Amino acid sequence: MLSQLLISGFLMGLIFSLVAVGLTLIWGVVEIVNFAHGAFLMLGMYATYWLYRLLSIDPLFALPICTILLFFVGIVTYRLMIRRVLTAPMVAQIFSTFGLMVFLENMAHFLWSSDYRLIKEPLVHGRLEVFGLFISKPQLVAAAGAMVATGLVYWFVTRTQTGRALQATAEDKEAAALMGINSDRMFALAWGIGGACAGAAGVLLANFYFIFPKVGDIFNLTAFVVVALGGFGSIPGAFIAGIIIGLVQVLGGHLVAPAFKSVIVFIIYLVVVIARPQGLFGKF
């Protein structure tokens, strides 16, 4: 029973990691908290759903399409909105991304109703039995996909010249500008990658999770806890913290009471913010 829980917690944790990596990257480079991050994930889920319903494209093949789509949603968000509040007071920045979240959720409500939707017969379905443990195949695929995506982002940021320019911008915008790095482009790129992470996570979740307008909220909040625990701006931090939070959720639910699983997660958040505000790791 316990090992069963640990496995499903671990698998879910990897998805939390991917969502949080997008959030932490945007924060690290642009220093704006994206409250609409969960809404991006929701858009990724709906895009997957409609590709499946209308064009019979399986979520597995929708992955690249929706990831690219959400990459551009991130860039458009930056170009149309974030750029205007870059030098504005923090309150204005918070309200702009929070407002975007409210807008996107209500737009989904309006266009697609509040019905809970599910992709009924995805290509990947059923479960595996390993040493007496049951592992849902869609969840396994989602976790593996999330891990690969997280790895790709990390590789890009640390091993390519553009990725290093992102890191340089995150550390010192002015010094990066003196290297000839166009910070406006780096900001747009960070929003694009952030959106793509949320989008990819949405697609991977759509294989086994209910789809509804407010589905992003729970992932949004969890991602904030993960980012705080891992350290704002740190990709490895978000990766490790995502797994920790995934495990804590199931263990807390099991050891205390299922109703308390989120409570424990948020207690961790409070403890981290008070006792170690820089999180487990620094930036990147």
Add this chain to the structure above:
Amino acid sequence: MLRVDRIRVCYDDIPALHEVSFEIEEGQIVSIVGSNGAGKSTILKTISGLLHPVAGQIEFAGTRIDRSPPYEIVRMGIAHVPEGRRIFSRLSVVENLYLGAYTRKSDEEKAETLEQIFRLFPILEERRNQRAGTLSGGEQQMLAIARALMSRPKLLMLDEPSLGLMPILVSKVFDTLKQIHEEGITILLVEQNVREALELADRAYVLMTGNIVLQGTGEELLETDLVRQAYLGM
């Protein structure tokens, strides 16, 4: 090569530079000296495009640059070593150096410049894979200068390169600047370390509360009462 013509620069309406003009000719070393808050850093930041003047203009090689963003100005051949080094502490030495060459295309040329730079700063080659934040203050200053050189600038601007270094390293930094100058790079140096900066300079300016109050060759300025009393304590 560089012509700064009556620029006025403000931070939130408060002027930091009132009406500053000076010129740099190719191959010169020009020093601007002055105390803290005189506006020295503001001059460099305005030339490199981090700030824009509210009046006046800046020309580099015959082109107006005072409205251009920093990344275009770097591309034109101006490199700026900012005050306090501002190296990317989480990146390795060699990653820092390659970011200095961000505007350049050819990988072969970049590798060639890197080799030249390692010849000038052997310590950086020894530490090439070390995180830049773990270098000593003097090494970080070398890295900051080397990083700026990676863009193969025509004009190298340095903001207080001797700040916070012990005397032996200060003279090392100035020796390095001489070497860089001998390779044909024009230098604009901003310093509080007045004596060294003036000894090195072909032409020098004294800046006080946003105005240039004195100019001449470095030697001439070293002889003036103002410099001797206000900056050299004589």
